Amino acid sequence: MDFLLNDVKHILSIQIKPRHDGIFDQYSRIFMPKILLLSSIAVGVNWYVDKLTCTKSENIEFSSEFINEACWINGFYIYKNMTNRMTTYYGIPEDITKDGLKKDGSLCTVTRDSVCIRMEKLYYIQYQWFPFFIASLMILYFIPHTAFKIVNTDLISLKNAIKTQSSDDVFCTYFNKSLNATLRVRCKIFINFAIKIAYIFSNVGTILLIDYILNGGYLSYARNWFRWTEKTGSSMLDYSKYRSTFRAGEILLPSFGLCDIQEQWMDNTNLKNNKHKFICEFSAHVLYHYVLILLWFFVVFGIISSALGLFYHATTYLLIILPFAKHSKKTGSVLKALTLREQEYLEYIHSQNTPLYGLIINKLRQERFKDNSDVSIEILKQQVLELSNQLHRINRG
Secondary structure, eight states: OHHHHHHHHHHHOOOOOOOSSOHHHHIIIIIHHHHHHHHHHHHHHHHHHOOOEEOOOTTOOSOHHHHHHHHHHHOEEEEGGGTTSOOSSTTOOSSTTOOEEOTTSOEEOTTTOTTOEEOOEEEEOGGGTHHHHHHHTTHHHHHHHHHHHHHTHHHHHHHHHHHHSOHHHHHHHHSOTTTSOHHHHHHHHHHHHHHHHHHHHHHHHHHHHHHHHTTTOSTTHHHHHHHHHTSOHHHHHOOSTTOSSOOHHHHHSOSEEEEEEEEEEEOSSOEEEEEEEEEEEOTHHHHHHHHHHHHHHHHHHHHHHHHHHHHHHHHHHHHHHSOOTTSOHHHHHHHHTSOHHHHHHHHHHHHHOHHHHHHHHHHHHHHHSOOOOOOOHHHHHHHHHHHHHHHHHHHHO
16 A cells, blocks of 8 residues: 555656746646546556446346446446436436336336337446546647657757857857748747647547546536535435435446346257346446546646646747837847747847847847947946856855
8 A cells, every 4th residue: 555655646746847848838748647647546446446236136047246247348327318307326217127218208118018118228338448548648748748849949959058058159059040941930939839729629638538438428527516515415415216416426427327138048958038137336436426526627727727828828929029118229120130939049048148148139230230349338247247146146045
């Protein structure tokens, strides 16, 4: 048990360190895969330990083990037509021989009544593969980050370059027109927007895929859960047919269902062919209910976080391209001549190393505008002052 707890602690641990992508993307990239993996482990351990159990009458020759295993393989079901009727077991009539409806809505047995219309069966077999399905959803969150690392190799390398390389090396590498073709730079900008949108689709896709495999009941799960929690203690836990509402978990994944098994055997003198119907329970679905409600909130928060990431990314570009009075006239003219990607480089350099930013601006003036005038004394003083302040902060630290 301690070994399992240590593994869970290791999975949930997140190192606080500088990262290349934004904080909003990090929630989807780092936190959501950990939540999905932990959810998969939780339901997976329960899936391994807890098995399907079915009722058995004394006159049935099957062993209990055979019934349980056969129903686990075949899956159990409820009647879709019974989900709006209050019964002891959700979707199951009090008399399990009643498998049809008359036109007036009364229950009937199809084999005994010619006007009886067979009810639609809604099968639940997700427990066979659900832990693996939850784990596979992590792929949706890895794809956008993989694309981010491929597209933004220049920005990632720039973050290391400004710490180790000279201004001449940085200028030649990142402000070289021959290396930074306009079409290539524009493609990177559009792909970066697509990556932000991809994170939104990752979260939306997760909740929609879960909703699809749970027969369309997951999107409204939180709403049903809150309605159920508004009930008093006795009405929340009442399982009788006189209760006022079903549990939210029952509606999503019933813990009880029906299972049909065909009994067939033959020897030298006898042939037997009977159909049996059993009520089965799968208590692991109770754990699924709690895991899925928590996962619902995490995914919805991921959608909000990804949308904020897209908005922040768009706002960042707007702040780069819009003309503001914070730049001097000469600096503003230099910025206007740069591509959006080059301005993005400059914004990052400015935030990390102000003296280097001043040197790059002057090199751009000389290169792009053929301005061979020396760097002004005021700019040099400002650069020296900034450098002095940085060294002072380092010494104090």
